[in-house]
Amino acid sequence: MEALLAFWDGAFGSAFAVLSATLVRATPLLFVGLAVALAFRAGVLNIGAEGQLVLGAIGASAVALATPTWPRALVVLAMLLAGAAAGGLWAGIAALLRRRFHVLEVISTIMLNFVAAALVSWMVRGPLQEPTRVYPMSESFAAAARWPFLVPGQRLHLGFALGLLAAGMLWFVLRHTAAGFRIRAVGAGPRAAASAGAVDVSRVTARAFIASGALAGLAGASEVGGVTWALYEGISPGYGYTAIAVALLARLDPRWVVVTAIGFGALEAGGAAMQRTAGVPAVAVQIVTATTLLAVLGATRWRARRRREAGA
Amino acid sequence: MLELLLVPFLEATIRTATPLAFAALGELVSERAGVINLGMEGAIIAGCLGGAAAALAGGSGIGYLGAAAAGLALASVFAFFVVRVGSDQIITGTAITVLGLGVTGTVFHLAPTLVGVGAALPTTGPIALPILSHIPVVGRVLFTQPAPTYALYVLVPLVAWWMRHTHAGLALRAVGESPAAAAAAGVAAGRVRALAIAFSGAMGGLCGGTLVLAQVGSFNENMSAGRGFIAIAIVVLGRWTPWGTAGAALVFGAAFALQYLVQSLGLALPYQLFLAMPYVLTLVLLATQRGRAVAPAHLGR
Numbered sequence: 001m002e003a004l005l006a007f008w009d010g011a012f013g014s015a016f017a018v019l020s021a022t023l024v025r026a027t028p029l030l031f032v033g034l035a036v037a038l039a040f041r042a043g044v045l046n047i048g049a050e051g052q053l054v055l056g057a058i059g060a061s062a063v064a065l066a067t068p069t070w071p072r073a074l075v076v077l078a079m080l081l082a083g084a085a086a087g088g089l090w091a092g093i094a095a096l097l098r099r100r101f102h103v104l105e106v107i108s109t110i111m112l113n114f115v116a117a118a119l120v121s122w123m124v125r126g127p128l129q130e131p132t133r134v135y136p137m138s139e140s141f142a143a144a145a146r147w148p149f150l151v152p153g154q155r156l157h158l159g160f161a162l163g164l165l166a167a168g169m170l171w172f173v174l175r176h177t178a179a180g181f182r183i184r185a186v187g188a189g190p191r192a193a194a195s196a197g198a199v200d201v202s203r204v205t206a207r208a209f210i211a212s213g214a215l216a217g218l219a220g221a222s223e224v225g226g227v228t229w230a231l232y233e234g235i236s237p238g239y240g241y242t243a244i245a246v247a248l249l250a251r252l253d254p255r256w257v258v259v260t261a262i263g264f265g266a267l268e269a270g271g272a273a274m275q276r277t278a279g280v281p282a283v284a285v286q287i288v289t290a291t292t293l294l295a296v297l298g299a300t301r302w303r304a305r306r307r308r309e310a311g312a
Numbered sequence: 313m314l315e316l317l318l319v320p321f322l323e324a325t326i327r328t329a330t331p332l333a334f335a336a337l338g339e340l341v342s343e344r345a346g347v348i349n350l351g352m353e354g355a356i357i358a359g360c361l362g363g364a365a366a367a368l369a370g371g372s373g374i375g376y377l378g379a380a381a382a383g384l385a386l387a388s389v390f391a392f393f394v395v396r397v398g399s400d401q402i403i404t405g406t407a408i409t410v411l412g413l414g415v416t417g418t419v420f421h422l423a424p425t426l427v428g429v430g431a432a433l434p435t436t437g438p439i440a441l442p443i444l445s446h447i448p449v450v451g452r453v454l455f456t457q458p459a460p461t462y463a464l465y466v467l468v469p470l471v472a473w474w475m476r477h478t479h480a481g482l483a484l485r486a487v488g489e490s491p492a493a494a495a496a497a498g499v500a501a502g503r504v505r506a507l508a509i510a511f512s513g514a515m516g517g518l519c520g521g522t523l524v525l526a527q528v529g530s531f532n533e534n535m536s537a538g539r540g541f542i543a544i545a546i547v548v549l550g551r552w553t554p555w556g557t558a559g560a561a562l563v564f565g566a567a568f569a570l571q572y573l574v575q576s577l578g579l580a581l582p583y584q585l586f587l588a589m590p591y592v593l594t595l596v597l598l599a600t601q602r603g604r605a606v607a608p609a610h611l612g613r
Contacts, residue, residue, distance in 0.1 A: 045402055047402075047406060093595075097595065097598070097599055100599075101598070101599035101600075103595070103598045103599055104598075106348075106350065106402055107541060107544055107545055107548075107594070107598060108595055108598065110538070110541045111538075111541065111545070111591040111592075111594045111595050112591075112595070114537075114538050114587075114588065114591040115588045115591050115592060117587075118584040118585075118587040118588035118591075119584070119588070121584045121587070122582050122584035122585070125582075125584075126582060241406070241410055244403070244406055245407075245410075248403065279422075280422075281417065281418050281420075281421030281422060283413070283414055283417030283418055283421065283533070284414065284417075284418045285414070286410050286411070286413055286414025286417065287411060287414035287415055287418060288414075289410055289414070290407045290408070290410040290411035290414055291411070293403070293406075293407035293410070294389075294393060294404070294407050294411075297393060297397065297399035297400065297403060297404055297407065298393065298397050298399065
């Protein structure tokens, strides 16, 4: 009971809880949730949002540290581009392995998650380590690289607004553009899409994969720019895995990803509060995530969709 | 040179390959039934915790039993969803892994004494086999290992024989190739798949038990460290055969053991390079092996 009260207070109990805890934690989940939703829509099982997020954080940090004298708008823009490029590149490796060598992306993206973890561990002890070389972290970013807050006195930052924008754009692209139609067609049935003639299935999936990685990379950029203002090893407490639950629960609809990301943001924020005041460990949130996923699976019989995708 | 570097390296290769081989052998059996068990990682971490808790309660022998039981329990949930509910294998497996990591992490934080943080966990050290261990080089490498390694020396040939020469083994392979055809031939495809998953879970649990009781000597959060996913790569590299899987597990054991070798050589390379090595190796091997290997036709559906 005490734990539940702490959970509620931490997630929704006050304006501070909502604006500085729940929505701040929802921000990376929004980006990675969109990333996974986009990939799954195209029939790509991208389990690698975690690694793509980490690469995005490295890319954005490298830019932030290299441009201490630039004006803020320019630095933020450069960080976004670098984060997206690094995340897209990381997904691109898996996309290439899938397209050229027929390596199952489920395995390759998970392997790349571990490589990314080793890479960031090296970065914060090697090339990007702070100048005194004592702590495993980068130097703190200059003021220009710290993203603006949306509400004075609260920790909610620009990243959340950009996440909402990304959700809107992704929804529009998927729903109303030719590219979006091709992605949905490929995801719904690659053979049908190929035999219809107009769609190069392999190219569409590869591009969707890379775009998915870029979205996950933005999550990393937004974390270092809006929350930590420096690069750390533990930049993501498993956001990339939670993202699968976020996307599936939203039934891969970008509009609903906004809702489920905020839901899981509340879960994370409440979980953290629970750990602080009631001693319930925050990893318990993973049990909730997994149980939610299993419940959704039981309810929706995902398989029927996959059967059609496989053209069987 | 040989005694100082090569023998310890080979010894470490066998030692680190042992838990991998358990998990990969389990994964192999479930994949031959047409099921990719991505919940393997969860079964391993459950085995780590179950092994530690059971060993504290009843000694190291009970520890291995507890590890297998814990892996089996988690795999049963996976089997229920995949076989009974008919949910997607990949997503369900991911959920099972997250569940395993969440439950074990929570227990670790809430009841540290239960899993032996600081407490003396009964572990199983290397046993030198009589006569065999006196053979030069080979004796120390192959026959001075903890008990689970010896169990594998028996288990790998047994599974190979079982799969090839028994009726049940044939049923397993038939289900992996075509559940419909197997069912027409009178095989209860769903039951075969469920049993194969149960076996893979128990093997995953033993992988975790070996990690805790024969290698690390304590339980830690996330100590499975992706071995469940590496097991899947091992099966691909081993071309879905028991002997191939055992051989591929040795390759990965060597990749893990390489960091000890480099340490003893005193090379000034960042250690993260060697942390990443097994995972990079997985990618390279998958890219080069795929196409020549023959997967069960109905795998993943």
